[in-house]
Amino acid sequence: MTARSPLKGALDSKGKQAAALVVLVGLVCLLATPYAPWLVAWPSVLTVPMSDWISQGLGVFFEAIKPAMRWVSWVLGFGMAGANWLLVSTPWVVVIGVTTAIGWYLGGLKMAALGFFGLLFVLASGYWVESMNTLALVFVSVPLALLLGTAIGILAYEVSRVKKAVEAVLDLMQTIPTFAYLTPLLLLFGFGPVVGLIASAIYAAPPMARNVLLGLERVDSDIKEAAVMSGGTRAQQLFLVELPSAMTQIMVGVNQSLMAALSMVIIAAVIGGFNDIGWEVLLTMRKAQFGQSFLAGLVIVVFAIVIDRMSGALAQERRRYSTRVVWWIIVASLVAAIALRDILPAAGTLSYFGGVADTVDQSVGDFTRNYGSTLDTVKNTAMFYVLLPLRIGLDDAVLPFTWGFQWTSAMSAWVYAIGVVVAAVLAWQGRLTLGLCLLVLIGVIETGVTQLPWIFVLVGVGALGWVSSGWRLSVLCVGLLGLILISGLWDRALLSLYLSGAAVFTCAVLGGALGLWAAVSTTAWAVIRPVCDMLQTIPLFVFLIPMLMFFQIGEFSAFLAIIAYAIVPMIRYTRHGLVTTPDDMIEAATSSGATEWQILREVRAPYAAPTILLGLNQTILYAFAMLVIAALIGTTGLGQSIYIALGRADVGLGITAGAAMAMLALVADRLVQGFAEERRNALGL
């Protein structure tokens, strides 16, 4: 009793208890691993062959529903051929005219110009036909997605009992990696564009569903009651009043849905079999024709921007522009198409930027030739001194030919000793949790993420879950990770965890700093903001191109691509959290004599903490999403498994690896959300 009470007194908070437990388990593992290798590598006898089971089970099921699916495929193929025919055989003058007219209607001169020049660029790039093929896929998949999403949203809104379940499913659908959708569909529908079509319809439905639900819930209760008191039936209330009143939010859904569909259509190009722009990128990338692939990527970006800005304008409650002008533009383009039909060149034959592509190739070639050693130095430094130690630990990564010396166990002992001393000092200063966390960190770097004992990982994550929100989350996290462990995907999961962890950490530091800078300087924000906007509009695929150009295939390129994509939310949320601190809090601090810097540290930062955590959460999800795409340019881990499964049409592996990825994302999401929630409650928000 007396022996325990000082310990109890020292460990007076959840955080300290959890950290102490993790350190203890870590210590035990450290001492025991040499004698019990099964602590690191899960014994293969205990591995449950889930992939095979799923393959077999689904195989039977798929055989059963295949006829029905072939029929669906036939119908959709029909619709797609129609859309395709419409877009490709319509003279490009008219397509450009109609786009410009829509732009005018939605946003006046600016939007019209965007549409006009955007499509002109596409035309001049020589990728017109491929682009129209992509667009045709989007045009068929998006209405399906919108319909599906609206139906789901309404269902969740109307039947409050299923709302929670629907939301959970939507969460899951958005964490399942994009490639993972493709494998089962491939098996069901066979090679061809219909797979991409259906995948993008499924992938683009959740954002719509979410926004429909959100919009309906946000309709003013007075408006809803006014509809009731007007004597409307439930259907009348819903369709005549509530849905139209929620239109702004629903249009946000349409915008997100369009972007998701575009992204998925382009990703689906890896299946091949359809001459679309994504395929073009992939093909040129594989042939190392970076100039061409850059150009095709640019076309995708232009497309994305045009679609995003135009559909984004839908979600803004602004006046619409005159329809007279709209008709004039369309008529003018029709007239032009007829009058000039013999003079105008056919769309696919143009290629004004062939030179540009060559120049890009040329200059990238020159650049890599001249600065190749610098680039290599950058890459190797990051690989050998940061990523590799993180992956396999200092004890394996420190080798004479990279670091100049061999790591010895004496060095390990020294590192641990120093860690213990620092931790003790911290504990003495009253920051025991920090000290313990430091010890854990040292242990991880010493051992390497991919060689961590599984018990240590499970306990660590369980402890985090417990601190962040309580027992239930802890059990959930451990359960999900346990599933991955016994499925035999553990090694690959740790590889994924290591790479995305490193990228997320970099994003958090770099993005946090940029967000802070943007918060204090409006000029900085004026520069950063358009870049962020741009990065968020670009489909995932395109991020790979520049990385490949300069750093070739490999983990480092993937690492950079992940950072480039995942850093945006961190910047945005950090800035947003810091600048939206209520004015009266700032004024109270100012009148207490706080300096700008003190206000930032004492008032803005704590207030912004929940928002910043949400940003981190987004960053993590983005990183996972990109991790899978990055498998195209050489990463190991789950992403690679999913990609391989797609190539082999191995549903079992595709689904288990996809699910493992989704579980990792879910665990990370819940943990961070838990912390954010805890912060919010602490602030009384």
Place this chain on the structure above:
Amino acid sequence: MTGTGGPDTPAIAVDGLWQVFGEGARPALSELLTPGAATTDGVARRLKEQGLIPAVQDASFTVKEGELFVIMGLSGSGKSTLIRCMSRLVEPTGGSVLMAGEDILAASKRRMIELRREKLGMVFQHFGLFPHMSVIDNVAFPIKMKGVGLKERRARAMEVIELVGLGGREDAYPRELSGGQRQRVGIARSLAVNPDVWFLDEPFSALDPLIRRQLQDEFLNIQATLRKSIVFITHDIGEALKLADRIAIMRDGVIVQIGTPSEIVLNPVDDYVGEFSRDIPKGRHMTLAALMEPVRGETDAGGPELRTAMTLDDALSACALTFQPMAVRDGDGKVVGVLRPEALARAVGEAHSS
């Protein structure tokens, strides 16, 4: 299932109405309400102990045909909940609401829709206008629900739009209107089907004082011609006194007093009610009926024309120069009492000094 009442049936009769929020409210309430059980207060206390919220407790009152009945109380006292029970926007936990003799709590879904299409109109504090519809479409919406053709419903909508003084703005959208104009649209919409019963939940609270006064006057004008049976909610005692035929005062879910404006001002049942009318100049609300004495012998017939319904302020200005006891007549001109000037002066002085 139409009304079963005769000519004397009140437009609305609320009896023992309870609204309890929270999980399992209904069984909890019915268990506590067994005959011979605790008082209202006791029941409410027990409910709160179970973590439930008794927002309306045992409310009973009637609203006569053509009467303007005001419910008043502080924020959170349960006024909105009460009116929502009566229009069945929320499902009451206990009690009954009769409209023209018909038990609307027993009405089927179909019947409720029918009632709303034919007999009920409601105005909301934050207007509740449909943002995607023009003024005329907003106003025509309840008529559209009835299935009336486009032309006819537009004509009817125009009528009420003119009535609320918005003629010429019928094609505007709600976002293009000022607050006062928006509430006019809300009023027009609630009147579109020419309802018998008219619910207004703090219709003028979101408006600034000048516009509010203007709309109150217009509201009184409209009521003078239409003679609806009205339940009007407000937290402003001035508004209540100005508009009401009778006022019910609510506190923490309980109706503590029901009476005419002068009863509320002159005979508050407790400090809570008294506190409301503390700053109200009594001369403006007290009528001679409360001050006059019975007729004894002859009265001075040559004095100013005094009526029972006159407020003290009006009487004072009418007889500033008279020192004789004066006759007070009822609405038909018959002498019903005598007023001594001293009494008047004293009463007005008291009223103003309190």
